Amino acid sequence: MSTNKIAKDLENFDDGVLDAMINEARSGIERDLQLIRRPEARVGVISSPVGRLLVAESDRGLATIHFLSMDAGERTLELLRKKFDLIENEASTRRVGAEIDRLFKGDFSVLAHRVDLSVVESDFQRRALTLLRTVPPGAVITYQGLAAAVGHPNSQRAIGTTMATNPVPIFVPCHRVIKSDGTIGNYGGGVENKLKLLRAEGFTVGRDLRLPSGAVMGHRKTRIFCRPECSAARRAGKASSLYFADAQSAGKAGLRACKLCRPA
Amino acid sequence: MREMQPDGCAARRIKYHDSRIGLSGVIDSVMGRTYELRIPPPFDVAVKSMEREIMRFLMRSTGDREDAKDLFQETWLRAYRAYPTLKSEDGLRPWIFRIAANLCRNRVRDRMRRTRVIINASANGVENALCASVSSSTRGGPENALHLKRSIARLPGKQGQALMMRKFAGLEYAEIGAALNCSVESARASVYQALQKLKADE
Numbered sequence: 032m033s034t035n036k037i038a039k040d041l042e043n044f045d046d047g048v049l050d051a052m053i054n055e056a057r058s059g060i061e062r063d064l065q066l067i068r069r070p071e072a073r074v075g076v077i078s079s080p081v082g083r084l085l086v087a088e089s090d091r092g093l094a095t096i097h098f099l100s101m102d103a104g105e106r107t108l109e110l111l112r113k114k115f116d117l118i119e120n121e122a123s124t125r126r127v128g129a130e131i132d133r134l135f136k137g138d139f140s141v142l143a144h145r146v147d148l149s150v151v152e153s154d155f156q157r158r159a160l161t162l163l164r165t166v167p168p169g170a171v172i173t174y175q176g177l178a179a180a181v182g183h184p185n186s187q188r189a190i191g192t193t194m195a196t197n198p199v200p201i202f203v204p205c206h207r208v209i210k211s212d213g214t215i216g217n218y219g220g221g222v223e224n225k226l227k228l229l230r231a232e233g234f235t236v237g238r239d240l241r242l243p244s245g246a247v248m249g250h251r252k253t254r255i256f257c258r259p260e261c262s263a264a265r266r267a268g269k270a271s272s273l274y275f276a277d278a279q280s281a282g283k284a285g286l287r288a289c290k291l292c293r294p295a
Numbered sequence: 296m297r298e299m300q301p302d303g304c305a306a307r308r309i310k311y312h313d314s315r316i317g318l319s320g321v322i323d324s325v326m327g328r329t330y331e332l333r334i335p336p337p338f339d340v341a342v343k344s345m346e347r348e349i350m351r352f353l354m355r356s357t358g359d360r361e362d363a364k365d366l367f368q369e370t371w372l373r374a375y376r377a378y379p380t381l382k383s384e385d386g387l388r389p390w391i392f393r394i395a396a397n398l399c400r401n402r403v404r405d406r407m408r409r410t411r412v413i414i415n416a417s418a419n420g421v422e423n424a425l426c427a428s429v430s431s432s433t434r435g436g437p438e439n440a441l442h443l444k445r446s447i448a449r450l451p452g453k454q455g456q457a458l459m460m461r462k463f464a465g466l467e468y469a470e471i472g473a474a475l476n477c478s479v480e481s482a483r484a485s486v487y488q489a490l491q492k493l494k495a496d497e
Contacts, residue, residue, distance in 0.1 A: 049350050056350075056364045060342075060371050067376065074334060108334065112379035117334050 070149075072115035074108075075124030079131045080231075081201070081224040086124040087111050092145030093127065095198050098220035110198075114149045131201060135231045139168045146199045155181065156193040160203045168204075168232040169280045170249065170273040171242075173211045179270035187211075195219055201228065209274070213242040234276045245277040247294045249286045256281035261292035335381050342371055345388065348464050349395055355459045356399040358444065366402060370395045389473035392466065396456050396474055403452070446496040450489050453477070457485035458493075 072089040076099065085104045087095040094115065097107040111117060130141040146164075151157045159181045166172050172180075174187040174194070183189070194205040200220055206228040210216045215236055218225035226236060237243050248264045249256040251271040256278065257264035264272070275281035278294045288294050335341070349370060353363040373394050381390060447455055453475060460466040460474060461482075471482040 046347065049347050049354070052354075052360060052364055053346050053350055053367070056367045059364075059368045063368070063372050064375060067372075109379075116338060116378075118337050119334060 069114060069116050072111060072117055073120035073123040074111070074117050075119060075121040077121075077124050077128035077131075079128055080135045081131070081220060081227055084128070084131075086127045087115070087117070088123055088127060089115060089147045089149070091147040091149070093199050093202055094147045094150060096127075096200055096202065098200070098224065100221060100224075101219065107198075110150050134201070137231070139232070142168065142202060142204070144202050146202055148198065148203075150198045151196075155183070155186075155189065156196070158182075159190055159193045160197060160199075160205075163203055163205065163208070166204060166207050166273060167284050168207075169234055169284060170275050171207045171209045171229070171234060172273050173269065174208055174216070175211045176269040176272050177208060179268065184269070204228075207232075207234075209242070213246075215240045233280055236276075242274060243276050245295070247275050247278050247281050249273045249275055249281045249284065254286050255289050256286040256294060257289035258292045258294050261289055261294075263289055263291050335378070335387060338375055338378055341374075341387055341391070345391055349391060352392065352395055352459060352464050353399065355463055356396070356456065357402065358448075362402060366395065366398045369398055373398070386473065389466065389470040392460060392464065392470070392474035393476065396460075399456070400452055442496075443493070446493050447489075449496075450492060454485045454489040454492070457482055458489040461486045 070089050070091070072087045072094050074085070074087045077084050077086055081098065083099040085095065085097040085099055085107060086093070095107055095111055097104045108117070127144075130144060133141050142164075148157050148160060151160065159177060162180050163172070163177060174190045175184070178184055178186040178190045181190070190208070194208050195217075197203055197205040197219065200206065206218060206220075206225045208216065215222065215225065215229075222240070226240075229236060235243060246259065247256045248259045248261075248267075249272070250264070250267045251273060253267070255263070256275060257267075259274075275284065275286075278288065281294075282288070336344075346367075350363060350367050353366045353370070354360070357363050357366060370391065374391055377394075381387060447458065450458065457471055457475060460471045461468070466474065468479045468482045468486075471486070472479045475482060475485075477485075
């Protein structure tokens with residue numbers, strides 16, 4: 032029996048019949064899909080001063096920024112696919128690229144861009160990332176300080192993991208988190224990019240990758256900044272302590288100098 | 296770089312080169328590494344590009360319009376739920392066929408169980424289903440079409456599905472293998488054996 036004969040004998044569903052059946056079935060599919068449909072995210076690759084970035088943006092805000100200099104982003108795409116229907120849209124992601132360029136020219140208002148932390152599963156991580164956005168440009172916080180701010184003062188390692196898996200670096204500024212011993216620490220996009228971002232925000236780090244010698248410690252609640260060795264700074268607690276590269280930066284952020292240690 | 300696949304789905308690929316920056320702050324080496332960002336087409340595009348062939352396959356497999364419509368809905372709902380697990384557009388077609396084929400098999404098995412309980416007669420649910428469909432969809436049609444449908448219905452499940460995927464849906468043997476979870480050789484053998492049995496039935 033030839034193939035053609037089989038096809039001829041059984042080919043009794045023309046396209047019109049099939050289309051009618053598909054149209055009837057489609058309404059049911061649409062109805063059921065509405066219940067389980069994932070939100071859309073627009074994905075694209077952009078160039079930036081910190082290298083090639085894979086960017087995803089949903090209607091709720093930036094969902095992912097991935098440094099492609101580190102890896103091809105397969106794992107990132109896998110996580111995104113679980114939460115979003117991905118659509119390639121370079122026009123949308125190009126806008127994000129323009130905002131990053133403006134950030135490097137000193138326009139920090141772009142950091143107010145909304146972020147969508149849907150890919151973050153844990154409440155602790157979501158809280159840490161949200162709190163981190165309150166650290167102003169030009170200041171840094173320690174892993175331990177951020178852990179204390181979240182309410183778990185001994186969870187600095189968990190904060191480290193949270194920073195390493197931060198889905199939206201740059202806009203959720205994990206580059207502003209350093210080690211308690213004053214060293215700059217690591218970064219998901221490479222230490223060089225961490226330094227570039229800090230430098231763009233006016234926080235200059237020495238060649239030894241440590242806090243500069245003139246760094247001051249600012250207190251977010253009292254709005255006072257001190258020398259790190261000041262007794263008042265030690266009493267202030269880590270949860271609301273930030274480091275500024277120098278007294279001028281702290282002054283620009285609206286903090287006043289401590290009257291005990293009189294930082295320059 | 297963009298390519299068109301035979302089924303009309305645009306394979307959307309971006310290729311780009313990146314340079315690696317050393318920790319010293321100076322570009323100390325430039326490695327022309329090529330990455331590929333591969334995203335399956337949006338689900339609605341996938342549905343649009345394959346809906347006719349899936350409906351045709353389901354119609355042939357079940358032989359019943361209502362069953363085909365039910366399974367059509369179920370196929371796309373299952374596909375949507377599992378869509379995040381699909382890595383790229385390359386495996387999309389056999390993947391959808393595999394879902395459809397599995398659903399057909401489940402439907403036939405369920406029907407056989409139900410039939411046994413109620414009338415305790417038929418040993419072959421597919422044949423019943425197809426014979427019923429012939430009476431409804433090709434009433435008055437050529438006698439040999441009825442005979443052929445019966446013959447196909449009598450084929451073992453895998454051979455029947457392989458035959459339909461090859462001869463009516465036009466899948467490659469590799470795609471049939473992926474859809475039926477077997478090797479390419481096994482898919483080829485199933486189609487061959489099915490054709491031999493149809494010849495013997497003639």
